[in-house]
Amino acid sequence: MIGSARASGLFSSRLALRLHTLEHYVYAIGKTEGKTIRNNNAWRGNVVANFSTGKCVAVQSNNVRSFSTEINATAGYSQGESGNAHINDKSLLQRTFQKYSISKQKNRILMAESLFQAATTQASDP
Amino acid sequence: MSSNNGDQLFLSINVFVVLTTYNFFVLCVRRWYGPGRIGRDFRSYQALLTMHIWFLHKRLLADEADPHTAMLIQEELFDIFWIDSQSRMRAHGVTEMLINKNLKKVQQYSFMHMFHYDHCYSGDLLENPAERLEALKMTVKTHILLLPSLAPESDRENAHRGDDEDIDEEILRKHVEHDDQAERIAWYIETQFQNIINDLPDEFFEKARIAWTDLPSFDQMIDGNTGKELPNQTVDPKDILPLDWTKSIANDGTYYYWNLKTREALWERPG
Numbered sequence: 001m002i003g004s005a006r007a008s009g010l011f012s013s014r015l016a017l018r019l020h021t022l023e024h025y026v027y028a029i030g031k032t033e034g035k036t037i038r039n040n041n042a043w044r045g046n047v048v049a050n051f052s053t054g055k056c057v058a059v060q061s062n063n064v065r066s067f068s069t070e071i072n073a074t075a076g077y078s079q080g081e082s083g084n085a086h087i088n089d090k091s092l093l094q095r096t097f098q099k100y101s102i103s104k105q106k107n108r109i110l111m112a113e114s115l116f117q118a119a120t121t122q123a124s125d126p
Numbered sequence: 127m128s129s130n131n132g133d134q135l136f137l138s139i140n141v142f143v144v145l146t147t148y149n150f151f152v153l154c155v156r157r158w159y160g161p162g163r164i165g166r167d168f169r170s171y172q173a174l175l176t177m178h179i180w181f182l183h184k185r186l187l188a189d190e191a192d193p194h195t196a197m198l199i200q201e202e203l204f205d206i207f208w209i210d211s212q213s214r215m216r217a218h219g220v221t222e223m224l225i226n227k228n229l230k231k232v233q234q235y236s237f238m239h240m241f242h243y244d245h246c247y248s249g250d251l252l253e254n255p256a257e258r259l260e261a262l263k264m265t266v267k268t269h270i271l272l273l274p275s276l277a278p279e280s281d282r283e284n285a286h287r288g289d290d291e292d293i294d295e296e297i298l299r300k301h302v303e304h305d306d307q308a309e310r311i312a313w314y315i316e317t318q319f320q321n322i323i324n325d326l327p328d329e330f331f332e333k334a335r336i337a338w339t340d341l342p343s344f345d346q347m348i349d350g351n352t353g354k355e356l357p358n359q360t361v362d363p364k365d366i367l368p369l370d371w372t373k374s375i376a377n378d379g380t381y382y383y384w385n386l387k388t389r390e391a392l393w394e395r396p397g
Contacts, residue, residue, distance in 0.1 A: 090194055095194060098194065098195065098198070099198060104195075108195070108198055108199050108202050109202055110334075111199050111202070111334050112199050112200075112202035112203040112205075112206055113206060114333075114334030115182050115199075115203055115334050115336065116179075116203060116206045116207065116210070117372070117374075118178075118182070118334065118336035118338070119175060119178035119179050119181075119182060119336075120175065120178075120210075120372075120374070121372055122178050122336075122338045122341075123158070123171065123174035123175040123177070123178050124158075124171070124174075124373065125157045125158055125159055125341075125365055
């Protein structure tokens, strides 16, 4: 009950008042080099060395938790999962719709809330 | 006679259970607080949270299917992060008039923390794993273990004898003391980065189902100054919640607990 009350309260307050800071934008815009990092295997050297020397300090676990059952995988983030390249070439109208549509905003907030809960759990001794 | 044997068996089983439980909590449990010797203050927790937010942020930036939506989700994620930071400030007793002022300070050191991770995974360091590990260790010491900054080696060599040198030596001693702890956390960052950026399947991430790697083991940590093993730290029973329960915070800074399966929420800590 408390959780849902909090979630709905945050949802409405976030729709009404977006808390964007200057630093946030500077940080987000300035970090575009991350887009290619998934294709670059050079940085993986340490982890390979770590496993080969048996000094592994972290192993893959099965702690896949879901914090929200309401994320609609077809309505928000994953609508680009078809892999169509043209999805990146959104028109201004498409971008505006995606940003301000209630359903897409709701889905984004649910997604971000779930990601944040995952981070919180891992940072607080899961 | 048979009753005595039964009692002895019962006692043996109890001793076995107690020892197993003791070993489980003292030696096997991977935890930041207690065994990991991470401080329980606001800033240490903020640093751990910043680290994990950064992993998710990098994964969102790496999204190639729909970068626009990923960017919007990232904005929401940071909004939630700052709202949560404000709530935790209230829990620490910061008055409402000082919340925004303190938030700005928190944002400054959180972004600096993230910039240091970015630095480790860009430019020359991206292709030099050994140097990157050293840079990660320094980032961990500065932002998570909250050790004072160490002057560059050249400056230390040129320092004149006096108070400044004594201070430098004291800082260096602290850095060496925490070297093993920082290295374990640095390995964790390396492994987690690979896991979140490369190994976590898209179909999981798109539903915000994050499979983190396990926390680092903090068993048998070495004091870098003496070379001796540090005594293992016990887990505070208050840190352990029943299965499926998690702790969260309301906007006014009050902590509450909710069950991930049943969605039940309680103000009081569950049994």
